[in-house]
Amino acid sequence: VLAGALEELPHGVLVHTGPEHLVVGANRAARTFLGDRPGILGRPLAEVFPEIAGQNLMGRFDRVYATGEPFTGREWRIEVAGHVDGDDRFVDLDAVALHDPPGVVSGVAVQFRDVT
Numbered sequence: 001v002l003a004g005a006l007e008e009l010p011h012g013v014l015v016h017t018g019p020e021h022l023v024v025g026a027n028r029a030a031r032t033f034l035g036d037r038p039g040i041l042g043r044p045l046a047e048v049f050p051e052i053a054g055q056n057l058m059g060r061f062d063r064v065y066a067t068g069e070p071f072t073g074r075e076w077r078i079e080v081a082g083h084v085d086g087d088d089r090f091v092d093l094d095a096v097a098l099h100d101p102p103g104v105v106s107g108v109a110v111q112f113r114d115v116t
Contacts, residue, residue, distance in 0.1 A: 006025075007028055008028070011029055011111055011112060012030035012112045013025070013026070013029070013111050015107060015109045016044075016107055016108055017098070017107035018106070018107065019065060021108065022042060023043055023045055024041065025041075030112075033112075045058070051078075051081050055078055055079065060073070061095055061110070065105055065108055068099070070095060070096045073091070075090045076090065076091050076092070076093060090115050093110055094110070094112075095110045096108070096109050096110075
């Protein structure tokens with residue numbers, strides 16, 4: 001039920017694991033926002049979404065992964081090559097650390113919505 005609910009959410013949800021930020025989950029809204037890029041699961045986020053390399057988001061996700069502290073961005077300008085509504089978008093986003101059973105950070109979950 002939870003997986004189905006996440007898939008139907010109107011806001012994007014991306015989940016990535018490890019220090020390489022391997023994408024392990026993306027709901028429909030996230031996939032659509034990224035232009036339905038093929039084969040995103042199991043690949044590093046920076047490879048799936050290379051536009052963010054110069055936009056300081058990977059550094060923010062690295063920090064969430066390293067410290068376990070959440071990150072919130074409001075009206076964050078982000079470039080999305082090939083987005084149906086134009087390349088420059090603004091998003092509100094929240095990134096939180098995911099923890100494995102012993103409590104060690106294992107990944108990052110990001111929820112975002114386009115506020116352009």
